[in-house]
Amino acid sequence: MSSIELTASQKTILRALVDLYTQRESAVKGEDIAEEVDRNPGTIRNQMQSLKALQLVEGVPGPKGGYKPTTNAFEALEIEQMDRPANVDVYLNGELIEEANVQDIDLSSVHHPELCRAEIQLRGSVRDFHEGDSVSVGPTPISKLVVEGSVDGKDDAHNIVILKIDDMTAPAEEPEH
Structure with a gap:
């Protein structure tokens, strides 16, 4: 498209x-x-x-x-349409956050490599996320996208964590065994 x-x-x-x-x-x-x-x-x-x-x-x-x-x-809008309720795992400093679930991943600034940020909107509180924490999100249900990065900021009111993206991977289709 x-x-x-x-x-x-x-x-x-x-x-x-x-x-x-x-x-x-x-x-x-x-x-x-x-x-x-x-x-x-x-x-x-x-x-x-x-x-x-x-x-x-x-x-x-x-x-x-x-x-x-x-x-x-x-x-x-580059929003991945998630079928409700999608369980997209969120790892904070390597630990799975059980009560957090990703509602929306917004990669609006991905076109600017020097501003590689993702806004991750969670269902559940973002109070445990702090600047510099390492976060991994995914895989998403549709494109199996995994976003890894560190917390660059957050918006408590909207449950949004802003990640500085270190790595973004969507695995190649693996052949069925």
């Missing part, structure tokens, strides 16, 4: 849609997105037209209707 260049505004709106949709697992109303990103509903409707044209969003008709992201939306 060729990379789609989205404006900052489109990305914000698309990410809000994806977040709300993943939480609810149902179509999201334009008003809810407008509220989430602090724009007026008219702006959202206009942006949705362009996102539909890019095949990133589908309109869902009816009273329960609204918008839902297409698979392309996840790819455009």
Whole structure:
């Protein structure tokens, strides 16, 4: 898939849609997105037209209707769509954290090698993670991605750990024995 260049505004709106949709697992109303990103509903409707044209969003008709992201939306935002509930292991300094489960891996800055960071959003608290700790996440269910790095920062409010990536591997397909 060729990379789609989205404006900052489109990305914000698309990410809000994806977040709300993943939480609810149902179509999201334009008003809810407008509220989430602090724009007026008219702006959202206009942006949705362009996102539909890019095949990133589908309109869902009816009273329960609204918008839902297409698979392309996840790819455009480089979010690995995790089937609920995916168990993606998190190791902190080599130890498996039983109660942590990865909700989202965002590799938005991977295109800048000198800024190789991953935002790992966890279900469960990030209070045990401290700067400099070594963390390994994965393998993810779909691409079997394993991300290894050290804690560069965290956002307690959103349960996000920011990793400085040391190594990222997705194993080659192994032949079945």
